[in-house]
Amino acid sequence: MRYSKFKPETYIPRIIDSQVQVLLDTFGGIELCGPRWSGKSWTAQSFGESVTRVDESEQIYMDDPQLALVGDTPHVIDEWQDIPAIWNIVRHRIDDSANKPGQFILTGSSTPPEDEKRHSGAGRIARLRMHTMSLAETGDSTGAVSLLGLFEDSFQPAQSHIDLTDLANIVCRGGWPALQTKKLADPRAVTDEYLNALFDVSMPRAGKSPLLSRRIAASLARNVATSATLGTVRDDIAAFDNIAPVDGTISSYLEEFRRNYFIEELSGWDAPIRSKSRLRTKPKRYFCDTSLVASLLGVDSSRLLKDGQLFGLLIESLCIHDLSVYVSALPKSYGGSLRYYADADGLEVDAIIELMDGRWAAIEIKMGESKVEDAAANLIRVARKVAANPAARNPKPSFMAVLLGKGTMARRRRSDGIYVIPIDTLGA
Known part of the structure; x- marks a missing residue:
């Protein structure tokens, strides 16, 4: 370099x-x-x-x-x-x-x-x-399992080293470079200042209300990692103020959030490259850093450990964040390489990676080892659906994996070839 x-x-x-x-x-x-x-x-x-x-x-x-x-x-x-x-x-x-x-x-x-x-x-x-720092960049992941290596059928088992308490602290601290090079008494001060700068300076410059900006952001945080509709956001705001903005107003705020790289959207995927469902599937919304969700919802790591549902959504957000960083470094990736899958039969897969040469991979994200079997069953179902679709030109995935917040060891299951990978072992 x-x-x-x-x-x-x-x-x-x-x-x-x-x-x-x-x-x-x-x-x-x-x-x-x-x-x-x-x-x-x-x-x-x-x-x-x-x-x-x-x-x-x-x-x-x-x-x-x-x-x-x-x-x-x-x-x-x-x-x-x-x-x-x-x-x-x-x-x-x-x-x-x-x-x-x-x-x-x-x-x-x-x-x-x-x-x-x-x-x-x-x-x-x-x-x-650019994104905030991934776990491989902050040193919280060993990076022993290479995403590129998985596409090239190169893999070695690796030991996980973090527990749920570590994970909760990482989620609330986030990947801000300033928090990696020095110890701060209150890391949340960084996220609070970020939010203040966005809501009180950047949004008013664009003609937006600081208060409504905060209300919409709080609703997005409550519905993080989902494809929440404008109606859901509108109802959340009405619960605060008894006055609901029109959908066009909410859309204009979401667009300004995107322009400021505050939120990121994960589009839907279907195997046929010209499939209309790629355009019709509602995007899932994530924040540029998990710490912003914790700050907007007013939770710290100790409270997160007591709220399994929210913790699970933030672990998914963390995994999608890190996958975004690693996928962008793949030689054959493009702007829409990372997506998610959802179909009319209720089958969902958290992350699909599609490369320009047609290779693809499916990844399910779970909090811990107890959900590996369910996740593996989902992955097998989606692989079979793609294989049975005559319009899909590349029916066989390069690999399938279950990405865990807390796991024991990165390994490949002998029964079905699916990888089980703790997030603290994954890297580019």
């Missing part, structure tokens, strides 16, 4: 680093986008030779956006979205240099509203989505 001299001393290497290196060698610019405080600026700085921090001198760059491009390359432009005009100027500079690779690294914590005057940047600026 070719880090620059500006790499922070306490920088923890990220899984995305290798992708940053490859894209810098290929494109004139790259954009690191994702939630605030997920580590975008430090990752960009670790590869950059100079930095412009737009949010520190916003008026200067508003008066003359060209000034944001001044510096040695690769030049980092941090929080470019505060001055959207910067994007086209960067794109023109790349064009003028005949697309010379490795010129700019842009970071963005939100996506500006669509503007017909802003070019997509296709072919000039590559986009990389």
Whole structure:
């Protein structure tokens, strides 16, 4: 890895680093986008030779956006979205240099509203989505079981080392880089400050009410890891205020949450690539970090251990979060590689990974070992359904796995070939 001299001393290497290196060698610019405080600026700085921090001198760059491009390359432009005009100027500079690779690294914590005057940047600026840290990055997972290895039929058993108390603490702490490099007396202060910045600053900038933003977010937290309808959210808000916003209003808030990378949606999957059910299945919603759910619901790790249902949903959220990080590093992955399965017969599978070459895998997520048999039965059912569908061109999964919050050992079952993998053994 070719880090620059500006790499922070306490920088923890990220899984995305290798992708940053490859894209810098290929494109004139790259954009690191994702939630605030997920580590975008430090990752960009670790590869950059100079930095412009737009949010520190916003008026200067508003008066003359060209000034944001001044510096040695690769030049980092941090929080470019505060001055959207910067994007086209960067794109023109790349064009003028005949697309010379490795010129700019842009970071963005939100996506500006669509503007017909802003070019997509296709072919000039590559986009990389960052997440908060996975367990493999924080050191809470050994990473002994490689997701890529599973697709390549390479696997070795591995011992789990965390218990439910550890898991509850991890869920409430989250994957914020600031909480990995130093001990804070109250880690929740980070999530509370994140939420305050979102609700009291970012949402009002977009013309949204801080109070309604909090109400909608609380409803989403209560319904995390589900495909809750707008009606469900509306009813939750009415229970607070006796006044229910219309669905269009709720949708506009959800869109702003997505633009700020606050929530993420997991789309439905069907084996035929042109299946209409891929578009018709309601997405499941997750937060960018599990700690935000705990904060919004006002629970700590001790309370979480007493609420098995909520704990189970947050373990699912944690597993989907980490799978998102690991899947994005797979050589043949694309933006929609991670999905979930649900059909009219009531059969559901928590995660489906589909690669560009047609290979796919099915993963069920459970809290502990007692649910492995049920999960394995679900996986076998979905594999048989896909195999029986004449429109499915790749009927056989590369692998099937049960991903556990708390398990004993990562292993492959002799009876059906299904892997059982504790989350603290999984990595990219």
